[in-house]
Amino acid sequence: MRQPLRALALIGIGIASLALLVAAVGTNTGVVERAAPVLGSDDDLLEHARRSLEEGKQTFRFDTFGDEAFWGGALKLNETIAGEENGGSGPGLSPTMALQLGLKVDADALPASLKNDIRRGRVDLEDPATTLALLRLNAVVGVTGFFENGQLVSVGIQCALCHSTVDDSFVPGMAGIGRRLDGWANRDLDVGQIINFAPDLSVLNELLGTTDQQTRDVLTSWGPGKFDAELVLDGQNHPTLIPPAFGLAGVNLGTWTGWGSVTHWNAFVANLEMHGVGRFWDPRLNDATRFPIAAANGFANLNPDLSPEDDRITPKLADLHFYQLALKAPAPPPGSFDAEAAERGDELFSGKARCNQCHVRPLFTEPGWNLHTPAEVGIDDVQAERSPDRRYRTTPLNGLWTHMKGGFFHDGRFATLLDVVEHYNDYFELVLSPEEMNDLVEYLKSLPNED
Ligand code: HEC
Ligand code: HEC
Numbered sequence: 001m002r003q004p005l006r007a008l009a010l011i012g013i014g015i016a017s018l019a020l021l022v023a024a025v026g027t028n029t030g031v032v033e034r035a036a037p038v039l040g041s042d043d044d045l046l047e048h049a050r051r052s053l054e055e056g057k058q059t060f061r062f063d064t065f066g067d068e069a070f071w072g073g074a075l076k077l078n079e080t081i082a083g084e085e086n087g088g089s090g091p092g093l094s095p096t097m098a099l100q101l102g103l104k105v106d107a108d109a110l111p112a113s114l115k116n117d118i119r120r121g122r123v124d125l126e127d128p129a130t131t132l133a134l135l136r137l138n139a140v141v142g143v144t145g146f147f148e149n150g151q152l153v154s155v156g157i158q159c160a161l162c163h164s165t166v167d168d169s170f171v172p173g174m175a176g177i178g179r180r181l182d183g184w185a186n187r188d189l190d191v192g193q194i195i196n197f198a199p200d201l202s203v204l205n206e207l208l209g210t211t212d213q214q215t216r217d218v219l220t221s222w223g224p225g226k227f228d229a230e231l232v233l234d235g236q237n238h239p240t241l242i243p244p245a246f247g248l249a250g251v252n253l254g255t256w257t258g259w260g261s262v263t264h265w266n267a268f269v270a271n272l273e274m275h276g277v278g279r280f281w282d283p284r285l286n287d288a289t290r291f292p293i294a295a296a297n298g299f300a301n302l303n304p305d306l307s308p309e310d311d312r313i314t315p316k317l318a319d320l321h322f323y324q325l326a327l328k329a330p331a332p333p334p335g336s337f338d339a340e341a342a343e344r345g346d347e348l349f350s351g352k353a354r355c356n357q358c359h360v361r362p363l364f365t366e367p368g369w370n371l372h373t374p375a376e377v378g379i380d381d382v383q384a385e386r387s388p389d390r391r392y393r394t395t396p397l398n399g400l401w402t403h404m405k406g407g408f409f410h411d412g413r414f415a416t417l418l419d420v421v422e423h424y425n426d427y428f429e430l431v432l433s434p435e436e437m438n439d440l441v442e443y444l445k446s447l448p449n450e451d
Contacts, residue, residue: 049322053319053322053323055316056321057323059159059319060158060160060163060164060182060320061141061180062144062160063159063312064144064156065276065316066276066312067276068144068154068155068156070203071154071156071198071275072146074200074202075198075203076198076199078146080199081093081135082128082152086128090199091128092128094127094128095125098131098140101190102189103141104177104188105139105140105166105177106138106141106180107179118170119171135152141160141161141164141180142159142160143155162189163183163185163245164180165181165184165188166180176188181330181402182327185241185242185403186225187224187403187405187406188224189225189242190224192221192222192226193219196220201215207297209293221237223239225242225412226239226240230386232272232273232293233272233285233299233386238386240383241256243395244329244399246328246330247329247396248262248324248325248327249326249328251365251370253370253371253393257383257384257387257389257391257392257393257410258371258391263317263321266320266321267280268280271302272294277313278303278311279311279314281301281302282299284388285299286300286301290386328398328448329398329447329448330448332401337446339446341443342442342445342446345443345446349440352436353425353440358372359395364396364397365395371392372392372393373391373392374391378426378427379392379409383410395409398447400445401447416441417441421437
């Protein structure tokens with residue numbers, strides 16, 4: 001009986017507000033003038049939310065935070081991208097090479113004429129000059145080119161470089177060009193090879209205390225979809241997979257090893273990884289045994305005297321945070337999993353397999369302090385030991401289907417979801433049958449399953 005009553009009440013409210021609306025319109029006969037929304041009203045909140053999303057999106061997609069001083073200024077990546085024929089050095093970076101490195105092209109940034117030319121094969125994808133044209137159009141996802149007198153004088157990078165991809169919708173069969181998918185992990189991107197493409201790694205060599213060859217060996221060892229965010233803290237080399245940056249609302253600690261909240265990590269990355277210009281404070285890094293490089297270089301207390309006018313990061317953090325939390329994990333395409341098996345897997349997940357004890361639905365991580373010791377999930381402690389709490393964060397599982405490349409767990413040690421389930425089956429002695437394990441896998445592929 002409660003449901004129909006509630007429905008009736010809602011209809012009642014509906015009619016009442018319609019009447020109010022009619023009354024309001026009825027009296028408003030003069031010139032339409034939109035007053036500023038009343039402070040604290042729903043309109044006021046919506047206006048704030050809309051603006052914050054828009055600002056945050058701009059930052060996520062296009063803001064370099066001034067990091068071109070590092071990527072262009074210090075590494076001189078612009079020179080090897082342009083190539084000798086375009087005022088740089090070496091052969092240059094052709095679009096074909098760029099796509100091979102996993103860089104993505106935003107089709108919406110291309111003018112119609114260029115789209116046509118690419119579709120008809122009239123654009124030379126082997127010519128670095130074409131890459132420069134794409135950079136001028138701001139069409140390379142996560143990379144900004146700075147031009148002076150027609151020459152590429154610097155480059156900077158954005159969050160979107162690693163945490164966005166495209167839907168490959170531009171030309172069937174041609175990967176890497178399409179509409180932006182913000183928050184998706186780019187598991188094609190070879191970050192190490194991109195940095196290795198730079199002619200001058202002396203700042204990195206100095207920081208890490210390595211020879212040029214050693215630095216380049218580290219970078220080329222990572223492979224696609226991986227990056228080592230802790231390299232510049234401890235000098236070790238254990239790259240992790242690029243995780244998605246969507247589906248994080250309601251999730252307490254971020255990163256594979258739970259460094260902090262989303263906004264902690266945003267500030268961390270913008271300052272210490274991208275080398276933007278800002279202020280950062282994390283005294284846990286002042287530990288010369290665990291984080292020798294960070295401790296020696298004052299990363300725990302970065303730029304304490306930076307004037308507010310020169311801080312290119314802190315003023316962006318609120319909107320960036322807001323935008324990221326708004327990015328929801330996308331639902332899988334219909335037909336990409338076996339729905340009946342997934343339903344059985346759903347039962348197992350919170351029943352016999354006990355997955356829901358940690359991956360608590362619908363967040364799929366624990367509400368609270370969502371970390372576990374390595375022994376609690378049956379893996380080694382190498383990466384956990386490189387983080388403040390020496391633990392692994394319970395990975396939120398929504399949108400797993402978007403990153404089936406590169407494997408699972410922080411370092412991709414399990415090639416498939418079945419390997420993950422088999423690991424848990426052994427380690428927790430769950431005694432799942434092969435059919436049950438398959439059902440669990442189909443369930444994992446179905447997330448987020450909103451009904
Ligand atoms: C060079 C590639 C790269 C860039 C650029 C990058 N990230 Fe990341 N991001 C990573 C990797 C790798 C991790 C995992 C790090 C770890 O766990 O140690 C990560 C982790 C994260 C997480 C945690 C996700 C989770 O599952 O909890 C967030 C949030 C995030 N990044 C946001 C950003 C933002 C915002 C920016 C821009 C300011 C950015 N990232 C730039 C590679 C990148
Ligand atoms: C004791 C807590 C705990 C339990 C129980 C647990 N998990 Fe996990 N799960 C974790 C942690 C922690 C990680 C992160 C491991 C890492 O990063 O190396 C993880 C990672 C995963 C991943 C990898 C996600 C990715 O993006 O790479 C999958 C898939 C997963 N768990 C599924 C399951 C399933 C299915 C079950 C039940 C059979 C289960 N988990 C039970 C804590 C748990």
